[in-house]
Amino acid sequence: xxxxxxxxxxxxxxxxxxxxxxxxxxxxxxxxxxxxxxxxxxxxxxxxxxxxxxxxxxxxxxxxxxxxxxxxxxxxxxxxxxxxxxxxxxxxxxxxxxxxxxxxxxxxxxxxxxxxxxxxxxxxxxxxxxxxxxxxxxxxxxxxxxxxxxxxxxxxxxxxxxxxxxxxxxxxxxxxxxxxxxxxxxxxxxxxxxxxxxxxxxxxxxxxxxxxxxxxxxxxx
Numbered sequence: 672x673x674x675x676x677x678x679x680x681x682x683x684x685x686x687x688x689x690x691x692x693x694x695x696x697x698x699x700x701x702x703x704x705x706x707x708x709x710x711x712x713x714x715x716x717x718x719x720x721x722x723x724x725x726x727x728x729x730x731x732x733x734x735x736x737x738x739x740x741x742x743x744x745x746x747x748x749x750x751x752x753x754x755x756x757x758x759x760x761x762x763x764x765x766x767x768x769x770x771x772x773x774x775x776x777x778x779x780x781x782x783x784x785x786x787x788x789x790x791x792x793x794x795x796x797x798x799x800x801x802x803x804x805x806x807x808x809x810x811x812x813x814x815x816x817x818x819x820x821x822x823x824x825x826x827x828x829x830x831x832x833x834x835x836x837x838x839x840x841x842x843x844x845x846x847x848x849x850x851x852x853x854x855x856x857x858x859x860x861x862x863x864x865x866x867x868x869x870x871x872x873x874x875x876x877x878x879x880x881x882x883x884x885x886x887x888x889x890x891x892x
Contacts, residue, residue: 679864683713686872696878701752701885702823708744709871712737735788739773742795745831749802752824752885758805765798789842796839803832823874823883830870837863 690697690706697703715737719730746769750762773791777783780790806828810819819825838859845856 679861679868680713680716682865682868682872683709683716686868686875687713689872689875693875693878696880697823697875697883699880699886700878700883701748701887702827702874702878702883703887704744704748705827705871705874708741711740729784731787732784735777735783735791738788738792738795739770742791742799743770743773745799746795746802749806753805754809755805758809762802762805765801769795769798793839793843796835799831800835803828803835807832818882821877821879821882823878824885826870826874826877830867830874833870834863834867 687706687709690709694703694706697706715733719733722728722730722733743766746762746766750759750766753759753762769791772794773788776788776791781788806824810822810825841856841859
């Protein structure tokens with residue numbers, strides 16, 4: 672299952688390379704944190720692969736920590752780019768609820784060292800969908816909506832939304848009905864990862880320091 676889905680890492684690497692090549696366009700904006708996060712993801716995947724393939728160590732804890740970092744990062748990132756104080760407060764609550772739930776899940780509900788934290792993954796996906804939806808609502812109420820496909824934030828958000836909305840139902844179905852046939856989940860994961868990383872690559876290509884929104888400030892993240 673992991674062999675097929677791992678091919679999407681090539682697209683992830685390509686997106687990172689494009690991000691580096693376009694870094695001068697994003698270095699003063701909050702969008703640059705997406706590039707930093709992608710680098711973290713790539714390092715995590717390489718480390719997890721080395722642990723398992725070369726040393727035979729269980730890499731489940733690495734992925735469980737990644738689940739926390741992934742959702743906590745993006746929820747916090749959307750909090751930093753939202754304008755509405757009400758939406759920002761809701762996102763802040765979601766952030767603290769999620770981190771607290773992850774800790775409870777890791778310690779009491781599931782076996783952190785052996786099991787993937789499926790409850791935390793599912794809750795994080797729902798919270799991230801809410802965060803992305805909030806951002807899309809704000810985009811529709813600003814002038815940027817007239818040139819929405821030129822916004823790198825749109826492409827990142829679109830890629831994240833496709834991943835969350837598509838993968839979560841398949842993941843839940845797999846857990847309850849399809850565990851004897853994991854190739855289905857592998858194919859779905861591969862396809863939506865390809866879509867997501869293509870969106871990230873497009874986002875870096877679209878980045879223009881003269882039109883991009885959300886400059887870095889002292890309140891960033």
